[in-house]
Amino acid sequence: MRRDVFQAIADPNRRAILALLAQQRLTLNGVAENFRISRPAVSRHIKILKECGLVVVIPQGRERFVEARFDKLQEVTRWVEQYRQLWEEKFNRLDALLEQMKKEN
């Protein structure tokens, strides 16, 4: 299965989990308390987020804390920016062409 940032944020529950973890790190139970979906479902989402590199699970005593790693999210911003630049290049050429067409009209 696909394991990248796009996959991680494709699901609304996973986006909500990340939003929650942006404020503070939480235990698995702490995360689950904030959601109506079952605890195993929350665990599955956290597992996927972990595999995508967006959270880390840190054992501390008997607890396991989940912490967000937001530097990975920049990957998405970078891909979108690259795609935007591709179009910007085309549109800058189109600008030049339109200027030429205006003169010829």
Place this chain on the structure above:
Amino acid sequence: MPSKNKTIVNVEPGKQELYIIREFDAPRDLLFRAHTDPNLYVKWIGPHGYEMILREFEPVNGGKWSFIHKDSQGNEFGFHGCFHEISLEQLTQTFEFEGYPGHVSLETATLEELPGNRTRVTIHSVYQSVADRDGMVQSGMEKGVREGYERLDDILTGMK
């Protein structure tokens, strides 16, 4: 010269669509011609560093289009689709990359007249799945662009 008109790309997570929005300091009929006259179209649509070869271009309702981007090593990337609606206000077409057959997107370009002889172009692309859309954004559409960024990644990694 970089334009003051910003290119906006709207890619929401988890959706199978995207928007590209840009304004132009030119009246709509010129934008329409730049999209439908093959001699004008080839001048801007191809990515930088690629030769753009139009195989078919029939910008009428039900017409076909097909072109190749050829890089300096002679690698060819084919794309094709059909025009569904061609009017001054809207151009609707399907789009398929031949390197990824069966994954077709629907693209609607709306040409909107603005005051002062200006025009806003909004491209709305709808893909068959979220993965298809993300794949398109990630690839930057062109292998060359991707390779360029992979090289950049290597350089950046080397700098760390």
